[in-house]
Amino acid sequence: MELSAVNLTKRYGSKTAVNRLNVTLTNGVYGLLGANGAGKTTFMRLLCTVQRPTSGKIDLDGKNIWKLGERYRDVLGYLPQHFGYYPDFTALGFLLYVAALKGLDDRKAKKVSNKLLEEVGLSGESRRKIKTFSGGMKQRLGIAQAMLNDPYILILDEPTAGLDPKERVRFRNLISAYSKDRIVILSTHIVSDIEFIAEKIMMMKDGEIIHFGRPHEITSGIDGCVWECSVPTSRVEQYTASLNISNLRNEENGRTVLRVIADQPPVAGAVKVQPNLEDLFLYYFKGEDEQ
Amino acid sequence: MKKLIWLELRKIFSKRLTQFALAVGLLLSALLAFSTWQNKYASDGAGNEGTGRTAVEIDKAVAARYSGILTDEKVQQMIAEIVPESGENGLNAIYLYQNTIQSAVSARFSDINGNWNGLRVSDLFGDESIKIGYVDGWLSTSRNMTSILVAFSFFIIMMIAPVFCGEYSGVDNIILSSKYGRTKCAEAKVIAGIMAALITTAIVLAVNLLMALAFYGSEGLDCSILFAQLTYIEGGIPFNITCGTLLVYQSVLAVTGTIGVTGITLLFSAACKNQMIALVASVAVYALPLLLPVAETSALFRLVVLLPIYHAQFVSLMSVAQMSGILLYAIWAVPAALILIAAGSIFSRRVFAGHQVS
Known part of the structure; x- marks a missing residue:
């Protein structure tokens, strides 16, 4: 299957959230990166048919997803960035409700719901009301509901928000195991999650995809722009104010190793290092309201 | 579809507000019936x-x-x-x-x-x-039911108002991206809303009638309402119908009133983004006919009186000129309610199906 956005545009009044976006997605895990307001959530909402594009279209195998309607949504799973829930429903009750919305029959709904609750580590809490859940538990429940119908297209908006490191590892493993022969699109604040899971990266800025490709391909665009240098710890503040620093590491000898993103060597003796996604993110979004 | 309707019903009845209001409605019925009997x-x-x-x-x-x-x-x-x-x-x-x-x-x-x-x-x-014969018991019951049904209409509005707009606070993302979110779910919500309103109305009616039976017995059901104490407003219905017929009309009108108010509320529930706005708008539209300066002798009154609040306050509707035999003008309440529920259902389904998450 092939999911294509063609000249996809979404405007809210005079603000353009997604601007003539063209992209074709086939099987694989896609990481969506961008600063706040880059248009990631709007793009995901358009893919999930919870918002209509102002112009342009999204096709699944050449057919407009709005015309496909139920047939498209039948193969879709979506975890919204902020989702509501029914406080008086139990975790299992909520999944059974969503399963009914997704057209699963009773027996299958119960089986899949219990299996997913186990996979997201909530099997012991299946009879607890959602209002008693922590943020991380609700997020895991959200992930479970998105996967109920074994979707071919899985769209996850900030799926790791609120998850502790152990839960994030569990999530990454779950998605890795799940993603074979499917389209999985996820955005996250945590760039390392995308580095671990995503096969391809879509970097968005001002409603457009400015980079699309495998992590090493898109980071190669800033080859030679990432440096490491050792400076006296006492002068770190001075460097922080003037340089685009992606990381700093204190050493025992009163010096600090800075990882700097710059087109030229930031200080004498700086050495070029291999860029990673975080560097790429900072390279493009320095000065913006970063997530 | 059955499963979806059942789940929507469960959602409605699992709300604390619904449970509280239903309990208050039943308690009010019991108190009113008991105090009337006791006095x-x-x-x-x-x-x-x-x-x-x-x-x-x-x-x-x-x-x-x-x-x-x-x-x-x-x-x-x-x-x-x-x-x-x-x-x-x-x-x-x-x-x-x-x-x-x-x-x-x-x-x-x-x-x-x-x-x-x-x-x-x-x-x-x-x-x-x-x-x-002895008509006092049934007429007392009818009078009490009028008060309860008017109050109960507001409970129905409270119960139905969140059916659609309650989802707009975040669950709409999940619902509208699911297979049946824009189709069967919207239908299920409408059906469940109507069923919930009818079930609760039936419970209130049944409780009131059973209490009347317990307090006063079954005597007088076949007696005319015209030879009653003048304190009964039912005596103002100028037609020779029995207490039994009166209660049948009142029950039917309670149901049509419920259907009508549900139609109005569903409409606002889908159109308003906020539950409170949906609730206030529904109450305003429901109660508006009482504020209209339309005299009972006016031809316009014959239309206004077909709006749901007059179904609960059924005496005004029952007082409009008789059509023929036992068939009263009040029978027009049935198509009026059907029109309201059809409009509410179609509009709310369309609005919800076309809703865009913001």
Whole structure:
């Protein structure tokens, strides 16, 4: 299957959230990166048919997803960035409700719901009301509901928000195991999650995809722009104010190793290092309201 | 689809507000029924008097003496046998209450001193055959139900208002991206909303009627409402229908009123993003007819009276000119309710199906 956005545009009044976006997605895990307001959530909402594009279209195998309607949504799973829930429903009750919305029959709904609750580590809490859940538990429940119908297209908006490191590892493993022969699109604040899971990266800025490709391909665009240098710890503040620093590491000898993103060597003796996604993110979004 | 409807119903009934309001509605019914029964007073003019159960028994016994078709002879017999005590406290005899039959006959056939006023049955009721008996219990129940049903309409609005707009606070993302979110889910919400409203109305009606049966027994269901105490507004319905027919009409109108108010509320529930706005808008539209300066004699009143609030306050609707035989104008409440629910259902489904998450 092939999911294509063609000249996809979404405007809210005079603000353009997604601007003539063209992209074709086939099987694989896609990481969506961008600063706040880059248009990631709007793009995901358009893919999930919870918002209509102002112009342009999204096709699944050449057919407009709005015309496909139920047939498209039948193969879709979506975890919204902020989702509501029914406080008086139990975790299992909520999944059974969503399963009914997704057209699963009773027996299958119960089986899949219990299996997913186990996979997201909530099997012991299946009879607890959602209002008693922590943020991380609700997020895991959200992930479970998105996967109920074994979707071919899985769209996850900030799926790791609120998850502790152990839960994030569990999530990454779950998605890795799940993603074979499917389209999985996820955005996250945590760039390392995308580095671990995503096969391809879509970097968005001002409603457009400015980079699309495998992590090493898109980071190669800033080859030679990432440096490491050792400076006296006492002068770190001075460097922080003037340089685009992606990381700093204190050493025992009163010096600090800075990882700097710059087109030229930031200080004498700086050495070029291999860029990673975080560097790429900072390279493009320095000065913006970063997530 | 059945599963979706069941789940939507569960969602409605699992809300604390729904449970609380239903409990309040039933408690109010019980309190009103009990206090009405407890405050009954009757005297048979022969030294027996009492309240509550005793009053009901006295009223029934007096009514039993004259039960049957109202004739001039019976009127004379009643006036002669149930003579109100003269006004020792300065009250005229007609205002001295003894029991329900005395009150009914005095109001129609006595002068201010309690003597026959010269009117014959045919002068008041034409050639209608008026069956008299113990009607007080059912008419008390009907009057109480009117108050409860008006209050209950607001409960229905509270219950139905969140059906669509309750989802707009975040769950709409999940619903609208799921297979049946824009289709069967919207239908299920409409059906569940109607069912929830009808179920709760049926419960309230059943509880009220069963309590009436327990307090007053089944006597009088086949008696005319026209020979009742004048304190009953039902007496203002100018048609010779029995208490049973009256209760059937009231129950049907309670159902049509429920359907109508559900239609209005569903419409606002889908159109408003906020539950409170949906609630206030629904209440405003529901109660608006009462504020309209339309006289009951106006032709426009015949239309206004078909709006749901008058189904609960059914006496106004029942007072509009009779169509033919036992068929009252109130029967138009049925198509009126169907139009409202059809409009509410179609509009709300379309709005929800076309809703865009913001």
